[in-house]
Amino acid sequence: MRYIEPHGHMVSRTTDDYQDMALAGCAAICEPAFWAGFDRSSADGFYDYFCQLTEHEPKRAAKFGIPHFCWLCINPKESEDTKLAEEVISLIPQFLDKPTVLGIGEIGLNKNSRNELKVLELHVEVAAKHNQLILVHTPHLEDKLKGTKLILDVLKNDKRIQPERVIIDHVEEHTIQLVLDAGFWAGMTLYPESKCTPARAIDMLEVYGNERIWMNSACDWGMSVPLAVPRTALEMKKRGHTAELIDKVIYQNPLQFLQQTPRFKLL
Amino acid sequence: MTRQQILDLYFMDARARLIDLAAFMDRVERADGEDDFRMSAFREALKELEKGNPDRAKRVLLSFSDPSSEPIERAPGKGAIGAYPHTK
């Protein structure tokens, strides 16, 4: 089996996780910028984090033979403070030329507030200006439907944004159709408690098709499973899906999206 | 897969989850005090299971969702609760 982990917060994971992922056939890991679990106190904290994502973490992954890429932003969970967000966003362009930066992400909304929306628009502006791919985080639980709709409105209203260069992550049964119908890519996040189980992710593939869709573990410092993608591949096999289809969903599809930036290169 | 094969693969898991749901509701009702909008939302969502629609998962998710469309003035915190207080 070969697969791409298109969304993993590896700075929060151990070397054992890297080893397990390498053994399971992980061909690349992409790490979106994320909330640390606590609020960083200044833009300097983000500068250090962006250095960690662009310099240190690729070296750690390389020890296990896995290419590591990243996305940069200030996470929507820290977007209520727009002054801090503006400072952080102004740091991003100097990192965009780093060899493993894929684009802007994971941006989006968390509680669907006006300030979060404003910061989302600032990020979209940076992405459009620098012709970057975009990875979008959609809100959790009761906030997801409304947030997804608000995010789609922002993206659709900006004529510079090409939907095929944007992935909207953490879709579930009530948001996937909205995302695919608007021409965007959809990411399904396999979480043990919230978001989506392997069985439901496979249901969505069967109902909504396997084009413009990927699966990820979004493993981070919370309850999450770094091997969620290969485990779901195994469940696809149990469900009678062919090796070709499994390879398409867990390898070819993310490859197709990510190769839209020349930065994404497999070993 | 045939319907029989799907049952073979998932019935035991679904049965266990259903018993967990039943035990959860018993546990809540055994405990002292009042429940809140989460339990009302839970009971509303349960109704979706018996309606016979082919998209029950979507309908359950919709029933737990914030139905409004305007951004809120200020984020009250970072977390989500899992249900929307329709009466607020």
Ligand SMILES: [Zn+2]
């Ligand atoms: Zn994430």
